[in-house]
Amino acid sequence: MRNYKVEDRAYCFGGKILRVDLTSGQIWTEQTRKYSPRFLGGRGIDNWILYNEVKSWVTPFEPANRLLFGTGVLVGTLALTAARHTVDAKSPMTGGIGSANSCGHFSAELKFAGYDHIVFQGRSRRPAYLWIDDNRVKLMDASHIWGKTTYVTDDIIKEELADDEIQVACIGPAGENLVRSACVMTNRARAAGRCGLGAVMGSKNLKAVAVRGSGSIEVAYPERFMEAVNKAWEKLRASESATIRSKWGTYRTPSLYNERGHLGARYFQDDYVSPKIIKSVDPAIFKRDYEVRRLGYTCCPISCSHFYRVTDGPYKGIACEGFEVNDLLNFVARFEIDYPPAIIALHSLCSEYGLDQDNASCAIGWAFECYQRGIITDADTDGLSLEWGDHRAVAELLRKVAYREGLGDLLAEGAKRAAEVVGRESEDFAVHVKGQDSIESMRGSGRAWALGCVVSTRGGTHTRGANLIEGMQVPSEVCQKIWGIPKLDGPLSYENKASLVVYYERLQAVLDSLGICMFCSNWAGVELLDPDDLAELYSAATATEIDGEGLMVVGERIHNIEKAFNVLHAGFTRRDDQPPKRFIEEPIKSGPMRGEKLTKEGWDRMLDEYYELHDWDKETGWQKRKCLEALDLKSVADDLEKAGRLPQCN
Amino acid sequence: MIYLSIHEEKCTGCRACEFACSYHHRRLFNPRLASLHILRNEREGTISIVPWNNLTQKEKEQRLPCDGCHGEPEPLCVKFCFTGAIAKKDEEL
Numbered sequence: 190m191r192n193y194k195v196e197d198r199a200y201c202f203g204g205k206i207l208r209v210d211l212t213s214g215q216i217w218t219e220q221t222r223k224y225s226p227r228f229l230g231g232r233g234i235d236n237w238i239l240y241n242e243v244k245s246w247v248t249p250f251e252p253a254n255r256l257l258f259g260t261g262v263l264v265g266t267l268a269l270t271a272a273r274h275t276v277d278a279k280s281p282m283t284g285g286i287g288s289a290n291s292c293g294h295f296s297a298e299l300k301f302a303g304y305d306h307i308v309f310q311g312r313s314r315r316p317a318y319l320w321i322d323d324n325r326v327k328l329m330d331a332s333h334i335w336g337k338t339t340y341v342t343d344d345i346i347k348e349e350l351a352d353d354e355i356q357v358a359c360i361g362p363a364g365e366n367l368v369r370s371a372c373v374m375t376n377r378a379r380a381a382g383r384c385g386l387g388a389v390m391g392s393k394n395l396k397a398v399a400v401r402g403s404g405s406i407e408v409a410y411p412e413r414f415m416e417a418v419n420k421a422w423e424k425l426r427a428s429e430s431a432t433i434r435s436k437w438g439t440y441r442t443p444s445l446y447n448e449r450g451h452l453g454a455r456y457f458q459d460d461y462v463s464p465k466i467i468k469s470v471d472p473a474i475f476k477r478d479y480e481v482r483r484l485g486y487t488c489c490p491i492s493c494s495h496f497y498r499v500t501d502g503p504y505k506g507i508a509c510e511g512f513e514v515n516d517l518l519n520f521v522a523r524f525e526i527d528y529p530p531a532i533i534a535l536h537s538l539c540s541e542y543g544l545d546q547d548n549a550s551c552a553i554g555w556a557f558e559c560y561q562r563g564i565i566t567d568a569d570t571d572g573l574s575l576e577w578g579d580h581r582a583v584a585e586l587l588r589k590v591a592y593r594e595g596l597g598d599l600l601a602e603g604a605k606r607a608a609e610v611v612g613r614e615s616e617d618f619a620v621h622v623k624g625q626d627s628i629e630s631m632r633g634s635g636r637a638w639a640l641g642c643v644v645s646t647r648g649g650t651h652t653r654g655a656n657l658i659e660g661m662q663v664p665s666e667v668c669q670k671i672w673g674i675p676k677l678d679g680p681l682s683y684e685n686k687a688s689l690v691v692y693y694e695r696l697q698a699v700l701d702s703l704g705i706c707m708f709c710s711n712w713a714g715v716e717l718l719d720p721d722d723l724a725e726l727y728s729a730a731t732a733t734e735i736d737g738e739g740l741m742v743v744g745e746r747i748h749n750i751e752k753a754f755n756v757l758h759a760g761f762t763r764r765d766d767q768p769p770k771r772f773i774e775e776p777i778k779s780g781p782m783r784g785e786k787l788t789k790e791g792w793d794r795m796l797d798e799y800y801e802l803h804d805w806d807k808e809t810g811w812q813k814r815k816c817l818e819a820l821d822l823k824s825v826a827d828d829l830e831k832a833g834r835l836p837q838c839n
Numbered sequence: 840m841i842y843l844s845i846h847e848e849k850c851t852g853c854r855a856c857e858f859a860c861s862y863h864h865r866r867l868f869n870p871r872l873a874s875l876h877i878l879r880n881e882r883e884g885t886i887s888i889v890p891w892n893n894l895t896q897k898e899k900e901q902r903l904p905c906d907g908c909h910g911e912p913e914p915l916c917v918k919f920c921f922t923g924a925i926a927k928k929d930e931e932l
Contacts, residue, residue, distance in 0.1 A: 405872070
């Protein structure tokens with residue numbers, strides 16, 4: 190066991206930030222305490238470093254971009270679900286903040302090696318991977334694994350380092366080929382997806398990070414900490430939503446999703462999928478015929494992941510972890526695929542190529558609609574027929590995207606950029622937010638859901654302020670206590686939705702910085718962990734006393750850093766906080782939500798309220814000096830002022 | 840030393856038992872010190888739970904011996920097994 194001096198590291202931290210200059214090969218460390226507790230850890234510290242070190246004129250694939258890995262503060266302890274790591278860089282999708290969060294055993298291992306974060310800069314001359322063996326850190330040649338899939342990469346690295354328990358974060362061919370939907374994979378199945386961070390890793394000629402950590406994590410007040418852990422465990426055990434998620438994973442109620450308008454059928458041409466298709470992919474079928482076991486990562490009692498095996502048919506032999514609710518949106522709804530083994534296979538293919546299935550399948554969905562409309566033809570697809578329901582065509586296009594072959598080269602850019610090339614009004618139905626493809630349909634699925642997705646700092650995605658709470662039955666006194674609103678008015682009302690979104694933006698920033706999963710927080714159900722519960726875990730672990738309200742202020746600070754990054758780097762304004770055109774102009778065509786769509790008037794009212802709650806300027810959508818100074822971010826206000834992007838209304 | 844009833848098919852590989860075990864021994868968290876070892880095979884989707892008695896000699900030298908969670912109200916690997924993959928057998932050594 191490696192010994193360490195407690196005074197070298199704060200309680201509950203690895204203590205160091207590992208810095209790697211891939212151009213020079215230089216490796217050094219700095220103290221994490223320089224940044225914490227002001228930005229907690231994980232996403233908070235990552236994005237503060239990114240904000241300070243990447244200039245606004247740097248493009249995502251330049252060596253000057255940073256690529257950061259961050260562990261959450263509570264990772265490496267028994268805090269439930271503390272298995273999360275964050276990957277951050279300037280995003281090739283939006284030109285703004287790129288931030289992805291994933292679970293796995295990688296995060297805790299990195300912390301046991303003594304590192305809370307890794308910051309990569311520069312570009313290696315040859316393919317390389319970083320090998321962290323406690324405090325022995327070196328860059329290794331990766332020429333022999335360049336071009337290999339993530340599965341093979343994981344195998345080779347473990348074999349050559351002669352340790353099957355090493356944790357590996359790596360990219361596949363998609364990242365190497367700078368596909369904008371490339372992700373960073375750990376444990377063969379866990380993706381730090383969206384934002385194209387795998388492509389940033391590829392641009393640095395960095396194939397993988399392998400880590401073995403044998404150190405310990407010590408908390409400040411062990412008994413108090415364990416009391417907080419026990420309390421959290423009791424809450425989870427008593428929670429119906431956590432119990433259901435444990436049994437079924439994230440994929441459990443497809444017909445409910447369908448009836449509520451969550452499923453963008455045929456690339457959002459409708460938000461209702463034929464019940465016959467939904468029936469053919471019933472979760473019970475996957476459980477009965479394909480599920481091998483439940484899987485979970487570091488100290489996670491929810492274990493929403495499962496391992497699947499296909500034992501017959503054309504996909505016989507496929508065995509992989511995965512299959513999430515995203516597969517329902519991405520493959521069942523988008524392409525009307527109704528053959529369960531094909532869905533498992535498509536999920537596995539994405540993992541192998543290192544493709545974020547959300548972004549990749551959206552661009553492919555857009556191509557299918559172009560084909561349906563005759564905007565592209567067989568001559569553009571190398572003879573591939575893009576017929577709805579054809580899983581083989583989707584599989585082939587995923588391969589083409591990962592290797593940038595033929596039409597795949599165009600789709601590797603994402604739907605927005607591809608539509609700009611193809612033109613012929615295909616821009617009108619390309620569904621994206623701030624340049625990044627969106628998997629979320631927003632017409633009938635709830636206004637807080639839509640607002641949270643659209644204003645998200647990372648460009649779309651439902652893991653910032655979007656939430657499903659608005660569809661739940663919550664007593665008014667609880668609404669008042671948690672969100673400061675009198676009641677929930679149902680998903681389709683525009684009232685009070687901004688308050689929900691702002692609350693969850695703050696909470697999500699806290700969760701991503703502590704390394705805790707949103708599924709055990711009150712994002713998933715009001716009975717689950719609230720900011721006070723998280724604050725008690727954090728205080729007992731680090732000896733930095735803070736309450737729930739204080740944590741949420743830090744969450745707001747982290748969110749504001751990302752917002753400022755977007756304003757400075759991508760020039761986003763209120764105009765970029767508008768929903769995809771399709772969701773305002775085209776109503777849902779069938780099903781119980783038929784006729785539903787977003788209204789411009791309702792949206793603008795909700796957006797005004799949202800800016801007011803953040804104390805941002807309603808006209809531009811930009812941050813005000815007084816808001817930033819109240820969050821101890823004066824330097825950010827100064828930067829925005831210098832760039833002429835501080836509103837004149839303070 | 841306690842007898843554990845092991846049900847590998849229920850194990851999710853979350854390793855909370857290892858974390859809890861190291862906490863019992865040292866009041867800190869380090870799965871490599873735990874008296875039991877969880878092995879995940881991510882290619883095949885299999886997981887092995889290796890209790891103290893079944894560890895190799897080399898592993899026993901690197902880890903801390905199981906003392907039946909002496910002083911704890913209940914064995915922590917059992918308490919923090921969320922799925923019932925590790926349960927306590929009635930008989931004790």
